[in-house]
Amino acid sequence: MTPEEISASAGPNERRLAGVALNPAAPVDVLLRLLASESAAVRMVLCRDRALPDPVVDAVVAHPDRWTRGFFAENPYADPEQRARLVDDPEYHVRGRLAREPRADDVCMPRPLPDRTVVRIIETYEDDHLWELNRLISPGLRRAMPTHPSPKVRRATVSWRSLTPRGLAALLADPDPDVQKAAASHSRWYARLRDPDAVREDLPARPCHARRHLLMYGALAPDVVAEALPRDALLIAGNASVPPETVALLAAHPDPKVRTRVADRPDLGPAELRALAVDPDPGVRLALSVHPALSEAERAAIDYAVDQDEWYGHIPVPDPESLPGPEEARPLALSAHPLLRRRAACRPNLPADLVALLADDPDLGVRVLLGQNHPDAPAALLLRCFLEYTGGKRWHLTGHGNFPRAGLARFAGDEDPAVRRLALLDPGMPGDAADRLTRDPDPQVRADAARHPRLPQDRIAALLDDPELGRRAAANPALPVATMYRLVAEAECGRAAGRVAPV
Structure with a gap:
C-alpha cells in the first residue's frame, strides 16, 4: 500500500491514535505503545512525520517491520544522525529510502546525512541507490570526494556535475584503475562534446534528450548549425559555439522564444543589442534589459515591464562556498x-x-x-x-527563525484564510478565538485551530470524536496525558478482543 492508501484506509480510532502519535507532549511510553500498534497508519505517522526521542528511535531501528523502519528512514524531522542508524539495514527497501532525499514541506527542509554515512552508502549500496544521494551530501564531503581515501567514493564523484576541472585532473591520475577508467570515460565524453565532428557523429536524427543536449551544449559545425536552423532554432539559440552570423539571424527569428533566448547570450554584438532593445515582444525586451553589457542608463532606456505575479520561493544553495563574494x-x-x-x-x-x-x-x-x-x-x-x-511557498516564510509570533492573534478575523491560519502561530492567542477558528470555513484553519494549545479543554474533548478534527485534537499538546493513556488503552483492549483488524 502507498502512504496515501494507508492513510485513506485508516478508521476513526486509528486516525485519532495517529494524532496522539504526533502530539509533542506524548510521553515516551505512550509513543512506544503506539509503535507496537498493528495499525500501519499509526506507525507511519509516528515514524515519518515528527521528531522522536532517543528511546523511541532505538525501538524503531529494532522494529521487525521493514515498512516501519522505512518510514523513519525518510523522516525529514528526524536528526540525520538518528536516520543514519539505518545505514546497514538488511532490507533493500529501508536502505533505498535512506539514500534518497526525505520528503520536505514548506517549513522543514531536508538536511545532509553524516559524512561517514554517505561514505558507507557509496561503499556498500547497490549502484541504483546512488543517483538520488547527491543532495544528501554535505558541502565539505563533496569538495573532499575527488581525493577521498575510499576508491569507491572517488569513483562516485565522476558521475556528478559538480566535478571541477581540478577534481577531474586528480581522478585522471588516480592510483586506482577503476577510478582512472571512470574519469577517463567522463573526460572522453566531455571531449566529444567539444569536438564538432564527434557531435555530428553522435547527433541523433530524431527528437530526443540526447539530440536536445548536444544542440544546446555541444560544439556545432557549420553544417550542423545550418541543418538545425529550420526546426531546432530554439535549441541552438544559446549555444556558445554558434557563429556571429548565425546569432544575427537568430536575433531576427520570427519566433519570440528564440529571440528571448538569444537575448541571454553574453556575446551579443552592438547591432543585436540595439535591435533586441526595441524588439516588438515585451518578453524579449525584458530579457535583454538585464544583459551584462548594458549600462544602467541603457537599461533604463528599454521599455520593459517586470511581472509582480510570480513565484518567489526559497532557493537552496548546495555549497555556500561556491557563492560569489558578498560584495x-x-x-x-x-x-x-x-x-x-x-x-x-x-x-x-x-x-x-x-x-x-x-x-x-x-x-x-x-x-x-x-x-x-x-x-x-x-x-x-x-x-x-x-x-x-x-504565491507558492508562502508558508515557508513562517519557518524562518526571525518570523514573529507574538501578537499574530490580531489576524484571527482576516478575510484571507492563510492569514487567519497565521494567527494560530501566536502562542498567546485567547482560547475563545482558537475555539472560534475550529469552526472556520477553511479546513486548514480548522485543523490548525484544533491543535492550538490555548484551545479550551472542553472543546478539545469534544473534537476528539469529530470525524474531521479528531486526529488534530488528539495531537494538541494541551490534551491531558491521562486522556492519551486512555485512548491507547482502549485501542489495545479492542485489539485484544479482536475488534481492531490489522492494516
Missing part, C-alpha cells in the same frame, strides 16, 4: 532594475547594509526573495512579505 552582489543590489535586485536578494551572504536596503525595496519580488533566502531577514520584513505575497 559582488552590491552592483546588483544597487541597480535600478528590479530583476537584478531580485538576484541580489537571493544571496544568503548578502552584507547587512544591503539586507537593510532591500528589506524596504519597492519591488515585491525583491522583498519576498530576501525574506525567503537570507538568514538575517528582519522580523518586520518577514511578516510584511507573508501579508503581501500570496
Whole structure:
C-alpha cells in the first residue's frame, strides 16, 4: 500500500491514535505503545512525520517491520544522525529510502546525512541507490570526494556535475584503475562534446534528450548549425559555439522564444543589442534589459515591464562556498532594475547594509526573495512579505527563525484564510478565538485551530470524536496525558478482543 492508501484506509480510532502519535507532549511510553500498534497508519505517522526521542528511535531501528523502519528512514524531522542508524539495514527497501532525499514541506527542509554515512552508502549500496544521494551530501564531503581515501567514493564523484576541472585532473591520475577508467570515460565524453565532428557523429536524427543536449551544449559545425536552423532554432539559440552570423539571424527569428533566448547570450554584438532593445515582444525586451553589457542608463532606456505575479520561493544553495563574494552582489543590489535586485536578494551572504536596503525595496519580488533566502531577514520584513505575497511557498516564510509570533492573534478575523491560519502561530492567542477558528470555513484553519494549545479543554474533548478534527485534537499538546493513556488503552483492549483488524 502507498502512504496515501494507508492513510485513506485508516478508521476513526486509528486516525485519532495517529494524532496522539504526533502530539509533542506524548510521553515516551505512550509513543512506544503506539509503535507496537498493528495499525500501519499509526506507525507511519509516528515514524515519518515528527521528531522522536532517543528511546523511541532505538525501538524503531529494532522494529521487525521493514515498512516501519522505512518510514523513519525518510523522516525529514528526524536528526540525520538518528536516520543514519539505518545505514546497514538488511532490507533493500529501508536502505533505498535512506539514500534518497526525505520528503520536505514548506517549513522543514531536508538536511545532509553524516559524512561517514554517505561514505558507507557509496561503499556498500547497490549502484541504483546512488543517483538520488547527491543532495544528501554535505558541502565539505563533496569538495573532499575527488581525493577521498575510499576508491569507491572517488569513483562516485565522476558521475556528478559538480566535478571541477581540478577534481577531474586528480581522478585522471588516480592510483586506482577503476577510478582512472571512470574519469577517463567522463573526460572522453566531455571531449566529444567539444569536438564538432564527434557531435555530428553522435547527433541523433530524431527528437530526443540526447539530440536536445548536444544542440544546446555541444560544439556545432557549420553544417550542423545550418541543418538545425529550420526546426531546432530554439535549441541552438544559446549555444556558445554558434557563429556571429548565425546569432544575427537568430536575433531576427520570427519566433519570440528564440529571440528571448538569444537575448541571454553574453556575446551579443552592438547591432543585436540595439535591435533586441526595441524588439516588438515585451518578453524579449525584458530579457535583454538585464544583459551584462548594458549600462544602467541603457537599461533604463528599454521599455520593459517586470511581472509582480510570480513565484518567489526559497532557493537552496548546495555549497555556500561556491557563492560569489558578498560584495559582488552590491552592483546588483544597487541597480535600478528590479530583476537584478531580485538576484541580489537571493544571496544568503548578502552584507547587512544591503539586507537593510532591500528589506524596504519597492519591488515585491525583491522583498519576498530576501525574506525567503537570507538568514538575517528582519522580523518586520518577514511578516510584511507573508501579508503581501500570496504565491507558492508562502508558508515557508513562517519557518524562518526571525518570523514573529507574538501578537499574530490580531489576524484571527482576516478575510484571507492563510492569514487567519497565521494567527494560530501566536502562542498567546485567547482560547475563545482558537475555539472560534475550529469552526472556520477553511479546513486548514480548522485543523490548525484544533491543535492550538490555548484551545479550551472542553472543546478539545469534544473534537476528539469529530470525524474531521479528531486526529488534530488528539495531537494538541494541551490534551491531558491521562486522556492519551486512555485512548491507547482502549485501542489495545479492542485489539485484544479482536475488534481492531490489522492494516
